[in-house]
Amino acid sequence: MGKPKTIVEKIWEKHVVHSEEGMPDLLYIDLHLVHEVTSPQAFEGLRLKNRRVRRPDLTYATMDHNVPTQNRHIVKDETSRIQMETLKKNCEEYGIELADMHHPDQGIVHVIGPQLGLTQPGKTIVCGDSHTSTHGAFGALAFGIGTSEVEHVLATQTLWQDRPKTLNVHVEGDLGPGVAAKDLILAIIAKYGVKIGTGYIIEYTGEAIRKLSMEERMTICNMSIEAGARAGLISPDETTVDYLKGRRYVPIGKKFDQLAEEWLALATDEGAEYDKTITIDASEIEPQVTWGTNPSMGAPVTGRTPSLDEVEDKEGTKRALEYMGLEENQPISSIKIDHVFIGSCTNSRLSDLRKAAEIVKGRKVHPNVRAIVVPGSFLVKMQAEQEGIDQIFKDAGFEWRDAGCSMCLAMNDDVVPPGGRCASTSNRNFEGRQGNGARTHLVSPEMAAAAAIEGHFVDIRKYTGVLN
Amino acid sequence: MEPIKKHTGIVCPLNRDNVDTDQIIPKQFLKRIERTGFGQFLFYHWRYDDDGNLRPDFAMNDPKYKDATILLTGENFGCGSSREHAPWSLLDYGFRVIIAPSFADIFHNNSLKNGIVPIELDREQIDQWMKQAEESELTLTVDLINQTITDQNQHEVSFHIPDYHRQNLINGWDEIALTLQHEDKIAAYEQRMLS
Numbered sequence: 001m002g003k004p005k006t007i008v009e010k011i012w013e014k015h016v017v018h019s020e021e022g023m024p025d026l027l028y029i030d031l032h033l034v035h036e037v038t039s040p041q042a043f044e045g046l047r048l049k050n051r052r053v054r055r056p057d058l059t060y061a062t063m064d065h066n067v068p069t070q071n072r073h074i075v076k077d078e079t080s081r082i083q084m085e086t087l088k089k090n091c092e093e094y095g096i097e098l099a100d101m102h103h104p105d106q107g108i109v110h111v112i113g114p115q116l117g118l119t120q121p122g123k124t125i126v127c128g129d130s131h132t133s134t135h136g137a138f139g140a141l142a143f144g145i146g147t148s149e150v151e152h153v154l155a156t157q158t159l160w161q162d163r164p165k166t167l168n169v170h171v172e173g174d175l176g177p178g179v180a181a182k183d184l185i186l187a188i189i190a191k192y193g194v195k196i197g198t199g200y201i202i203e204y205t206g207e208a209i210r211k212l213s214m215e216e217r218m219t220i221c222n223m224s225i226e227a228g229a230r231a232g233l234i235s236p237d238e239t240t241v242d243y244l245k246g247r248r249y250v251p252i253g254k255k256f257d258q259l260a261e262e263w264l265a266l267a268t269d270e271g272a273e274y275d276k277t278i279t280i281d282a283s284e285i286e287p288q289v290t291w292g293t294n295p296s297m298g299a300p301v302t303g304r305t306p307s308l309d310e311v312e313d314k315e316g317t318k319r320a321l322e323y324m325g326l327e328e329n330q331p332i333s334s335i336k337i338d339h340v341f342i343g344s345c346t347n348s349r350l351s352d353l354r355k356a357a358e359i360v361k362g363r364k365v366h367p368n369v370r371a372i373v374v375p376g377s378f379l380v381k382m383q384a385e386q387e388g389i390d391q392i393f394k395d396a397g398f399e400w401r402d403a404g405c406s407m408c409l410a411m412n413d414d415v416v417p418p419g420g421r422c423a424s425t426s427n428r429n430f431e432g433r434q435g436n437g438a439r440t441h442l443v444s445p446e447m448a449a450a451a452a453i454e455g456h457f458v459d460i461r462k463y464t465g466v467l468n
Numbered sequence: 469m470e471p472i473k474k475h476t477g478i479v480c481p482l483n484r485d486n487v488d489t490d491q492i493i494p495k496q497f498l499k500r501i502e503r504t505g506f507g508q509f510l511f512y513h514w515r516y517d518d519d520g521n522l523r524p525d526f527a528m529n530d531p532k533y534k535d536a537t538i539l540l541t542g543e544n545f546g547c548g549s550s551r552e553h554a555p556w557s558l559l560d561y562g563f564r565v566i567i568a569p570s571f572a573d574i575f576h577n578n579s580l581k582n583g584i585v586p587i588e589l590d591r592e593q594i595d596q597w598m599k600q601a602e603e604s605e606l607t608l609t610v611d612l613i614n615q616t617i618t619d620q621n622q623h624e625v626s627f628h629i630p631d632y633h634r635q636n637l638i639n640g641w642d643e644i645a646l647t648l649q650h651e652d653k654i655a656a657y658e659q660r661m662l663s
Contacts, residue, residue, distance in 0.1 A: 017657045018650050023632050026650060028657055038551065040501035051644065054654075066499070079499035086501050130550040130574055146552035146578035147503075148643075156647045158654055160632070194486060195544045198573055228547065230573045294486050294547075316485055409549075411495050418518070430490040430548060432513055 004269035007235050008166050008201050011141045011266065015124050017158055024160040030123040032153050033109045034061040034096065036087040037411070038128030042151035043090040053094040054157045060118055061091050062099040064108045065411045069374050069401035072101055076413065094154075107377020107403045110134040110345040114218065115379055117247025121236040121263035126153055131345045131427065133224040136233030137217035138240055139266055141201070143230040165275035167200035167229065171208040173283040178461035180355070180444035181216035182347060182425070184208070185223045186288035188280060190298040197229025200275065203268060204234050208282035214243040215351045222346045223427050226295040235267035287460050289332050290429045290442040292320035297429070301447065301459045305330045323431055324439050325419070333457050335441065339422035340371035340452040341434070342398075342445055344408035347425035348376030352445040353384050356425075357392045359449035359464070365397035366455035372399040372414065374406040398452070410435045423451040469583035471640030475564050476609040477537030481527055481601040487541060488548035489575060493557045506553055507560030527602070538565040538608055540598055543591075546575025555582045565610050567617075569594055580633045583640060585610060587617070587627045612638050 005013075018026040032055075039061070046053070053059065066080040075081040084101065091098035099105035105112055110131050113119040121139035126132060128150045135142035149159055175184060189196075202224050204217075212220065217234050224232025234240075241260045244250050251259060286300035297320055299305065307329045311317045321328060326335065342348070342356050353375065365371045373393050375381035381403055384390055390400045407414040408426035410433070416422045418437030425448050426433075429440040443451065446460045454463075461467035497509040514526050522529045528536075539558065545568040546554060555578045558566070565585045579586045587610070597619065600606045609618045612634060618624045629637070636643065 018653050022630075026647065026653070028654070028661075037498050041503045041552075044501070044503075049642075049644070077499070083499050083501055128550060128552075130548065132550075144550035144574055146550055146555075146574060146581065148552060148578065148581035152644055152647065155644045156651075156654060157658075158647060158650075160643070160647070162630070194547060195570065195572075198544065198570060225548075225574075228544065228572065294488070313485065409490075409495050411498065428488075428490070428548060430488045432494055433490050436494070436513060436518070 004272040006166055006203060006268045006272045006274065007139055007233060007266050008141065008164070008203065011122055011124065012163065014122070024162045026158050027124060027161045029126050029153050029157055029159060030058060031118055031125045032059045033113055033125065033127035033132070034059060034150070035065060035109050035127070035129065036063050036083045037065045038147050039090065039150055040083060040086045042147050042154055043094070045151040046154060051155045053096065053154045056095040058157060059096045059154070061087060061096050062106055062109050062112060063087060063101045065405045065409065067101045067402070067404040068412055069404050069406050069414055072402055080412065104378050107379065108345045108348065108405055110222065111348060111376030111380065114138065114214070115247070115377055117244055117250035120244065120250065121240060122266050126159065130225045131222050133230065133232045134218050134222040134345055136221040136224065136231055137214060138244070139233055139236035139263065141231060141233065144225065164201045165199055167197055167202045168274040168277040169202050169204050170277060170279045171204065171206040171282050172279060173208055173281050174211070175208055175282045175285060176461070177466040178446070178464060179285055179287060180446060181212055181219040182444035183285055183288045184282060185220045186290065186295065186298050186442060187285045189223065189227050189296045190288065192227065192278060194226060194294050194296045195228040196278070197224060197227040197232070200229050202227065202229045202232035203274070204232060205268070209234055210237065213351060214239060215349045218349070219346055223295070226427055236263045237267065287444065287447055289447065289457050291324060291326060291332065292317070293323055293429055293431050295427070295429060295442060298442070299332055301332050301457055303332055305332070325421070333459070335421070336368070336456045337421045337423045337441065337451050338368055338370065339416050339420050340369055340448050341374070341407040341422055341424040341426065342372070342448050343374030343376065343406050344426035345376065345405070346427045347445050348374060348380065350380050350383050352425065353380070353389050356445040356449035357389045359446055359460070360396045360398070360453065361392050363396055363453045365452050368455050369452050371397065371452040372401055372407065374401045374414070375403050377403045407434055409433060423448045423457070469581070469640050471638060472564060472583055472585060473613060473638050474609065474611045475537065475585070476607065477564065478533065478535055479538045479540050479597065479601045479606040479608055480533040480536035481598050482539060482541040483598050483602070485542035486544045486547055489546055489551050489554040490548055492546065492554040493551065498551060498553050503556055504560060506557035507562070510557040510561045532605060537562050538567065538610070539563050540594065540601055541566065541568045543569045545571050547572035550574045550578070552578045552582070555579045555584050559584055567594065580636065581643070583637060585612065585629070585637060587629070589625065589627060593625055
């Protein structure tokens with residue numbers, strides 16, 4: 001047996017097309033996901049140089065960022081409409097499969113890839129979207145790229161990539177009752193900051209990670225970019241294989257058994273070395289709420305906003321608190337919200353909606369709150385409706401919408417007004433992210449649901465009685 | 469992209485850490501299907517108030533930085549979204565060089581693909597130049613051949629950009645054309661994977 005390898009090394013080595021001393025490696029790309037916002041200029045670039053799409057069969061497109069989540073047939077914004085029509089035309093011209101906004105496979109690109117089984121262990125996956133790291137949950141090497149690289153992949157099915165360093169985020173122990181995968185990743189970023197992963201690919205390991213479902217793993221890997229890492233992944237195991245079995249783009253029968261074996265063999269070898277390792281005790285983590293304007297500015301729901309005299313970055317903290325309209329040393333539970341958004345590529349899957357619905361059931365949204373639920377895909381919406389989850393939300397006073405990115409980045413009509421304050425299950429709390437002047441607090445679906453009912457943040461563990 | 473060998477320009481200070489791409493170019497401006505014309509939207513909500521008036525307290529609005537082509541800023545510049553509209557807006561506004569203690573990975577990559585030179589320097593040097601740019605004025609000359617930066621007092625520091633990226637910047641090469649020279653290897657890889 002050779003030297004023990006990490007999953008990143010194994011996938012990397014298998015995909016090198018060309019390697020030269022002092023140069024990045026030329027890496028083959030197995031799956032290229034495309035959406036309407038970051039692709040038009042790439043297709044235009046091909047057209048200007050009279051180049052073809054090398055592998056339309058390895059390319060898959062959908063519309064998600066701009067799509068209306070109600071009255072889908074009416075796209076009020078002319079530039080949004082043109083952008084989506086442009087994608088349609090480009091896909092037709094170059095022979096690329098497209099789930100447009102009326103297609104039953106439509107959804108947020110990082111929700112539908114796994115759902116269709118396009119996302120598979122060992123694949124190299126790229127998309128012109130930073131949350132492509134989501135697909136790493138399957139043990140794929142998946143990362144976001146810019147439009148120039150989108151054009152490069154369309155034309156060559158490859159990318160020049162410097163061999164990355166690896167960061168092992170090792171999570172020991174068990175998450176406590178009522179503590180979600182979202183709390184785990186938010187707590188990691190709060191503790192280690194938004195650039196702990198810069199220049200690295202994160203591999204999440206340890207007992208707590210193994211126990212997570214695929215959907216929870218996607219939530220973790222999704223936010224790797226918020227820790228600075230372009231990619232974050234988890235070695236495949238039986239949970240991964242079980243999830244993929246029977247999905248549309250996954251082979252069946254003998255071929256599947258053979259693939260499953262290959263997938264499991266990708267897992268990082270015992271004794272493989274990482275460039276850096278950090279260890280976290282899952283049992284110490286409490287439900288999280290961000291209070292500031294980057295994802296590391298967070299605290300446990302039982303905590304307070306920071307005091308300026310205890311932080312290193314006084315200027316940045318002061319500016320963030322000011323933008324957020326918060327005082328220093330303010331109890332998190334005292335923060336009153338007026339909007340709730342349950343959705344996004346971080347937390348819009350069926351299990352997320354189920355967990356939120358469980359909290360909401362038989363209760364009413366607080367009169368000061370406008371709450372919306374935006375399923376991650378058309379299929380998630382259908383499944384939720386079959387289970388009656390939509391009715392639970394609607395009875396409580398939530399708006400039940402069609403699939404899309406929606407209020408995570410407010411490129412469509414789903415916008416938080418200036419000064420509005422939103423408990424959001426999304427991934428970024430940057431200034432103006434959910435609307436100019438809007439204030440975002442990142443939380444888990446359960447925490448967002450409880451905040452919708454109470455009008456302020458509450459400790460979900462006490463709310464549900466799992467903790468006295 | 470336009471080649472860049474040596475560049476002399478006025479420095480505009482942006483003394484903040486973790487400037488994200490949502491600030492560099494807010495999402496309402498991502499709907500255009502062109503690569504050009506994004507400069508007018510650069511740092512939109514920091515440059516303009518809600519009525520569309522210039523905010524006087526934002527450094528970039530100070531007339532002395534009007535012709536700045538070099539941006540000097542804090543840690544983790546360009547974090548967040550992968551939108552290439554961020555470097556497009558910086559370039560269209562007139563910036564050719566960005567100097568920071570560190571950059572977010574995707575933004576760093578996107579800059580290199582557009583002929584913007586992202587230079588990492590140690591914090592101490594940045595703080596020193598930041599002070600000078602804020603309090604008086606600072607002009608820097610960036611030399612990509614020798615990998616040096618010289619200020620108006622002839623104080624010189626060196627930087628490093630890996631050769632592959634540096635050659636692309638200096639020559640303004642079309643990366644896809646370079647890659648297509650390896651097309652036989654790509655085809656061979658595909659054959660190997662099929663069998």
